[in-house]
Structures are given as structure tokens and as C-alpha cells.
Amino acid sequence: MSKEVWSGPILDNHFHLNPNGRNIEAAKDFAKVGGTDLVLVHCPNFSNLPKTKKEYQLSYESTIEQAQKVRDEVNLGMRVILGPHPAAFAHQCIEWKESEGEAGVQKAKDLYRQSIDLAIDFIEEGKAHGLGEIGRPHWEVDEDILQYCNGLLEETLHIAAKKNITVQLHVEGDEKAPYSQIGKMADRVGLSRKNMVRHFAPANVSDELTGGMVPSVILQKGCIETLVASISDCSRGFLLETDYMDDLRRPGAVMGPKTVPKRTQTLFSMGVDEEILYRTHVDLPNELYGPPL
Numbered sequence: 001m002s003k004e005v006w007s008g009p010i011l012d013n014h015f016h017l018n019p020n021g022r023n024i025e026a027a028k029d030f031a032k033v034g035g036t037d038l039v040l041v042h043c044p045n046f047s048n049l050p051k052t053k054k055e056y057q058l059s060y061e062s063t064i065e066q067a068q069k070v071r072d073e074v075n076l077g078m079r080v081i082l083g084p085h086p087a088a089f090a091h092q093c094i095e096w097k098e099s100e101g102e103a104g105v106q107k108a109k110d111l112y113r114q115s116i117d118l119a120i121d122f123i124e125e126g127k128a129h130g131l132g133e134i135g136r137p138h139w140e141v142d143e144d145i146l147q148y149c150n151g152l153l154e155e156t157l158h159i160a161a162k163k164n165i166t167v168q169l170h171v172e173g174d175e176k177a178p179y180s181q182i183g184k185m186a187d188r189v190g191l192s193r194k195n196m197v198r199h200f201a202p203a204n205v206s207d208e209l210t211g212g213m214v215p216s217v218i219l220q221k222g223c224i225e226t227l228v229a230s231i232s233d234c235s236r237g238f239l240l241e242t243d244y245m246d247d248l249r250r251p252g253a254v255m256g257p258k259t260v261p262k263r264t265q266t267l268f269s270m271g272v273d274e275e276i277l278y279r280t281h282v283d284l285p286n287e288l289y290g291p292p293l
Contacts, residue, residue, distance in 0.1 A: 004269075005265065005268070006034075006264055006265055006267075006268040006274075006277060007034075008274070008277065008278055008281065008282070009036040009037060009077075009278075009281045009282050010034050010035045010036050010037070010260060010261045010264050010281050011035075011036065011037035011038070011039065011077075011239070011240075011260070011280070011281045011282070011285055012030065012035060012037075012038050012039065012240065012241055012242055012244070012257075012259075012260040013039045013197070013199075013216045013239040013240060013241040013285070014039060014041050014133075014168065014199050014200070014216055014218075014241035014242070014243050015030075015038045015039060015040055015041065015241070015242060015243075015244050015257070016040070016041055016043040016243075016244060016245050016246050017040060017063075017066045017070070017246050018043070018245075018246040018247065018248075019062060019066065020248070021245075021246035021247060021248055022246055022248070023066070023069075023246065024069060024070065024073055024074065026244065026246055026257045027070045027073075027074045027076060027257070028074055029256075029257045029258055030076070030257040030258065030260075030261065031074050031075075031076060032258075033258045033261040033262060034261040034264075034265075035076065035257075035258075035260065035261045036076060036077060036281075037076060037077035037078070037079070037281070037285070037292055038067075038070065038076055038077070038078055038079070039079045039080075039081060039129075039241075039285070039289070040063060040066065040067045040070070040078060040079070040080050040081070041081040041132060041133055041168065041199075042059070042060060042063040042080075042081060042082045042083060042085075042132075042133075043063075043085060043245070044059055044084075044085055044088050045059070046087070046088070046091075049088050049091065049092060050088075050111075050115070051092075051111070052111070053111070053114040053115070053118065056084070056111075056114065056115045056118055057118055060082050060118060060119065060122055060128075063080060063082065064080055064082075064122065064127050064128065067079075067080045067293075071293070077292030077293075078292055078293060079129040079130070079285070079289045079290075079292050079293070080122075080127065080128040080129055080293075081128065081129060081130045081131070081132045081133065081168050082118075082119040082122055082123070082128045082130075082131065082132075083115070083116065083119045083131045083132045083133060083134045083156075083167075083168075084111075084112050084115040084116065084119075084134065085133055085134075085170065086133070086134060086135045086136050086137055086149055086153075086170050087137060087138075087170075089108060089111075089112045089148075089149065089152065090136075090137045090141055090145055090149060092108045092111070093105055093108035093109075093145060093148060094141075094142075094145060096108050105148065108148075109148065109152065112152055113152075113155075116131070116134075116156055116159065119131055120159065120163060120165070123163075123165055124163075126293075129166070129289035129290060129293075130165060130166040130167060130168060130197075130288070130289055131156065131160055131165050131166070131167045131168070132167055132168025132169065132170070132197075132199070133168045133169065133170035133199055134153060134156050134167055134168070134169065134170065135149075135153060135169045135170035135171045135178075135182075136149040136150060136153060136170075136171060136172065137149060137172070138170065138171065138172045138173060139172075150185075153182070153185065154185045154188070154189060157182075157185055157186050157189050157191045157196075158189035158190070158191070160191050160195065161186075161189050161190040161191035161192075161195075162190075164195070165195070166195045166196075166197060166288045166289055167191075167195065167196055167197065168197045168199050168216070169182060169196060169197065169198050169199055169213075170199055170200070171198065171199075171200075173200075175202045175204070175209065176209065178198060179198065179209060179210055179211045179213055180211065182196070182213075183196075183211045183212065183213060193211065193212035193213045194212065194214070194236065194287075195288070196213045196214065197213070197214045197215075197216050197239065197288060198210070198213050198214065198215050198216060199216050199241065199243070200216070200218050200241070200243055200254075201215035201216050201217050201218070201238075202215070202217070202223075202226075203217055203219065203223035203224070203226035203227040203230070204226055204227075204230045205217065205227060205230045205231065205233075205234040205238040206230040206233035206234060207233055207234060207235050207236075208233065209230075210234070210236075212236070214236060214237070214238065214239060214284065214288065215234075215238045215239070216238070216239040216240070216241045217238055217239065217240055217241065218240075218241055218242065218243055218254065218255060219240065219255075219259070219260075219263045220255070224263065224266060224267070224270070227267075228267065228270055228272060231272065231276060236284070237276070237279045237280060237283070237284040238280060238284075239280060239284060239285070240260045240263060240264065240280060240281075241260065242254060242255040242256065242257065242259045242260055243255065244256065244257050244259075264277060264280075264281070
């Protein structure tokens with residue numbers, strides 16, 4: 001590997017593709033600047049959320065098909081993460097509770113559990129690599145909705161523990177609370193924190209903050225220096241992501257598909273060791289998800 005330019009593998013740990021978005025062209029943009037591997041995370045159509053188990057199955061199958069298309073046409077290593085987005089449950093629970101009362105709450109919970117079971121089936125069939133993004137809303141909701149989300153999350157962590165499956169977590173933006181609170185949930189149900197990835201993690205990757213979870217850092221402006229300063233206190237390693245949404249109404253949101261390759265080059269130029277970057281892009285993803293398909 002060159003001392004001036006990182007020429008090793010580059011993985012984006014949280015990337016979405018929309019059949020009605022740029023789709024394959026976004027993956028090509030990633031590859032053009034040195035990207036080699038994507039973790040494709042299922043994202044529902046929020047304008048038409050799945051309302052039945054069958055609709056969830058079709059939605060998951062679409063994500064798996066998108067990954068195969070990228071493998072075939074762009075030759076990227078692909079891993080797939082499937083699960084019910086916490087915003088989907090929250091929106092449906094609120095809507096169905098208003099229209100159906102407690103029966104609506106139960107209906108939303110049942111659909112969530114069915115969607116988890118389906119995701120587990122695809123993982124056990126070797127078509128997906130992890131469970132996510134699961135968690136709780138990143139915006140303020142009524143206390144009862146938050147409690148429903150926390151209860152279902154703890155149930156899901158218990159299932160992941162029994163199945164030895166890695167989870168990607170979608171949580172609120174507070175730096176400390178998600179690591180502490182959800183870490184304790186995992187401890188109660190026997191899930192190793194090593195199998196927990198915090199999506200959209202803050203740039204401080206120190207063990208003191210993460211408590212044993214894996215931070216998947218989104219390097220927005222001003223974050224690189226914080227990451228570099230905390231790397232020496234990070235014993236397990238960290239991942240990098242864009243949370244690219246592939247939404248034509250919001251081009252480049254959350255960050256564009258070229259970002260992780262470019263940030264990797266910046267980190268290398270700042271003196272981050274090759275072994276650390278190789279762990280970020282190869283060894284740690286292999287430990288968490290297994291090899292790409």
C-alpha cells in the first residue's frame with residue numbers, strides 16, 4: 001500500500017438504495033473513488049409502509065435483490081441488514097392507536113414481531129448478515145410510545161443473543177444515553193455488546209463512551225479531529241458510514257456516496273495507521289457480519 005494514498009479496501013457500513021432513486025449509479029459513484037464494500041441496510045418506503053407480513057417479505061426481498069444487482073453490475077462486496085425501522089413502528093403505532101385504541105397498539109407490535117421473524121429467516125438462509133436498523137425513535141415521542149419501543153427492542157436483543165446475530169441500532173442523538181441504556185438492556189438478555197453496532201455514532205470512539213459497543217461513525221464537518229483524538233482509546237475498532245438515503249428529493253443526504261472513501265484518504269493522510277484502517281474496512285466487518293456475499 002502506498003504511503004501517500006490508501007489503496008486498501010473501503011467499506012461503508014450504512015448505505016441505503018432506493019429502487020426509485022439513483023440506485024446502481026450511487027453504488028458506481030462509491031466504487032469510482034475507491035469503495036469496495038457496502039453494508040446495504042433495509043429502509044422501508046415511508047410513504048407506503050408495509051402493513052402485513054407478506055408486504056414486509058416483499059420489501060426485504062427487494063433489498064436483497066438490490067444487493068445482488070450491485071454485486072453483478074458494480075462488483076462490490078455486499079452485506080445486507082434487514083429489520084423494521086423504529087420509525088416505521090412508531091408511526092404505525094401512533095396512527096393505529098388513534099384509530100383502534102389498544103387493539104391498534106397490539107396490531108403494530110404483532111407486525112413488528114413478524115418482521116423480526118422474517119428478517120431472522122433471511123439471515124439463517126444466508127441471504128442477509130445482520131438485524132437492523134432496529135432501536136427507538138430519534139425524535140421526541142410520547143412516553144407510552146417510547147416504552148413500547150424499548151420493550152420491543154429488548155425482546156429483539158434477546159432473540160439476537162439466542163441466534164448470535166449482530167444488530168445495527170438506530171437511536172436518538174444523545175452521545176452517552178444510548179450506549180449506557182441499551183448496553184444495559186443487552187446485558188440483561190445476554191447479548192454481547194461486541195455484537196451491537198451503533199449506527200450514526202458520534203465521532204468519539206473511546207471505550208469509556210462506547211462501553212463495548214461498536215461505533216459506526218458518520219464523519220460530518222468537524223468530526224475528523226475528534227475521531228483521530230479518540231482512536232488510541234478504542235480497543236475494539238470503529239466503522240465508517242454515510243447513511244446515504246438515495247432520496248432524489250434530498251440529493252447527497254445524509255452524506256453522499258463518495259464520502260467514506262474520501263474520509264478514509266483524509267484519515268490516512270493524517271497519520272492513522274494502516275492496521276487501524278484495515279480493521280475498520282475488513283477485519284471488524286468480517287467479525288460482525290461474516291464475509292460479504
